[in-house]
Amino acid sequence: MKKYDIPEYVLQILSRLKGAGFEAYIVGGPVRDLLLGRAPLDWDIATSALPSEISPLFERTIETGIRHGTVTVLSEGGRAEVTTFRKESSYSDLRHPDEVIFVSDLRQDLMRRDFTINAMAMTPEGRVIDYFGGGADLERGLVRCVGDPVTRFGEDALRMLRALRFKAVLGFEVEARTLEALKDCSHLALALSAERVRDELVKILLSGSPETLESAIEYGLLNAYLKPGVVNLDGLSGLCAGEHARLCALCFLLEKRGLIESPESFLRGLRFSGAAVSLVKSAASILKSGFPNDEKGVKRILAALGREAVSLASEASFGEDAARLLESVLSSGECWSIKQLKINGSDLENIGLRGVQVGTALSALLEHVIEHPLDNERNILLNMAKNQLNITLT
Numbered sequence: 001m002k003k004y005d006i007p008e009y010v011l012q013i014l015s016r017l018k019g020a021g022f023e024a025y026i027v028g029g030p031v032r033d034l035l036l037g038r039a040p041l042d043w044d045i046a047t048s049a050l051p052s053e054i055s056p057l058f059e060r061t062i063e064t065g066i067r068h069g070t071v072t073v074l075s076e077g078g079r080a081e082v083t084t085f086r087k088e089s090s091y092s093d094l095r096h097p098d099e100v101i102f103v104s105d106l107r108q109d110l111m112r113r114d115f116t117i118n119a120m121a122m123t124p125e126g127r128v129i130d131y132f133g134g135g136a137d138l139e140r141g142l143v144r145c146v147g148d149p150v151t152r153f154g155e156d157a158l159r160m161l162r163a164l165r166f167k168a169v170l171g172f173e174v175e176a177r178t179l180e181a182l183k184d185c186s187h188l189a190l191a192l193s194a195e196r197v198r199d200e201l202v203k204i205l206l207s208g209s210p211e212t213l214e215s216a217i218e219y220g221l222l223n224a225y226l227k228p229g230v231v232n233l234d235g236l237s238g239l240c241a242g243e244h245a246r247l248c249a250l251c252f253l254l255e256k257r258g259l260i261e262s263p264e265s266f267l268r269g270l271r272f273s274g275a276a277v278s279l280v281k282s283a284a285s286i287l288k289s290g291f292p293n294d295e296k297g298v299k300r301i302l303a304a305l306g307r308e309a310v311s312l313a314s315e316a317s318f319g320e321d322a323a324r325l326l327e328s329v330l331s332s333g334e335c336w337s338i339k340q341l342k343i344n345g346s347d348l349e350n351i352g353l354r355g356v357q358v359g360t361a362l363s364a365l366l367e368h369v370i371e372h373p374l375d376n377e378r379n380i381l382l383n384m385a386k387n388q389l390n391i392t393l394t
Contacts, residue, residue: 213236
């Protein structure tokens with residue numbers, strides 16, 4: 001039997017449950033990842049013990065989802081979610097089961113799960129329990145629903161986006177029957193919360209195959225946030241894997257194709273944070289106008305939108321020229337912001353400028369220095385303010 005790298009604290013939790021007379025197995029995503037040779041990020045354990053029987057066995061627990069049978073067990077080594085074997089009733093809201101029924105049979109518990117590759121269990125010794133062909137689907141690189149895919153998607157419509165996410169992250173294909181059901185059930189995605197859709201979108205976007213979002217758009221899974229259509233996202237995988245950079249490029253391409261009114265409306269609809277909306281909106285506007293092709297142009301957008309937005313735009317641009325130009329400007333030490341001028345508002349007030357005159361003068365001086373970098377000297381700028389800006393003194 002193959003030996004898998006299961007953390008000691010997880011083995012101890014399993015041992016404690018089994019020592020108390022209960023069945024206990026690693027289930028779901030951790031099993032999938034172990035079989036793929038990937039390190040699991042989270043550990044899920046399924047047990048025949050009821051929630052009221054789990055907590056007394058451990059010193060530190062959190063009743064994470066006690067109504068659904070889940071208790072989080074904490075230890076020095078880490079944490080694991082321990083959930084009672086269960087089956088679920090109908091899903092009136094297309095997300096939560098109307099009723100959770102605790103059962104004593106592992107097979108019934110695994111039967112309720114979304115995809116075969118997530119419906120396997122593993123003993124502490126590494127023996128895999130696979131009732132639905134998840135191991136074979138892993139070997140074939142297939143994302144396939146457990147049982148009837150229409151039923152699975154009707155229980156939780158987010159599973160359609162999750163299918164595409166596993167395709168993107170694992171490099172798998174969606175099994176034909178599952179894919180047809182996904183297309184037929186795509187209208188159910190309209191009922192999903194923006195936050196859940198956003199989280200899946202970001203995971204796909206940050207994967208090795210972000211172009212998988214083309215399918216989500218084509219099948220109508222994002223119709224609550226954009227117009228139906230098609231878009232070519234092939235260039236996304238060549239960008240850096242930063243969330244904001246890929247999000248900026250995505251918004252640029254969607255707006256260019258007319259699928260969204262603006263990056264701002266799209267991102268706000270998906271409940272991205274205000275800071276993310278503002279940053280991506282500014283960076284996408286640079287891409288829409290065209291990233292400048294000379295250093296003076298780069299300085300002007302730096303002055304207008306700030307270094308963070310321009311840096312993001314350079315990361316999201318489909319080419320290396322933008323990054324080289326930006327680096328050239330930033331490494332030159334030349335002035336591109338009012339703060340870098342060798343003169344400030346107090347200096348201008350001392351020669352008689354007041355109120356809006358100060359801001360107008362500083363902006364004009366910055367524009368001059370962008371054109372003539374060597375003139376960023378205090379005396380030169382003061383003389384310009386006195387003699388060349390044609391501003392009426394008070």
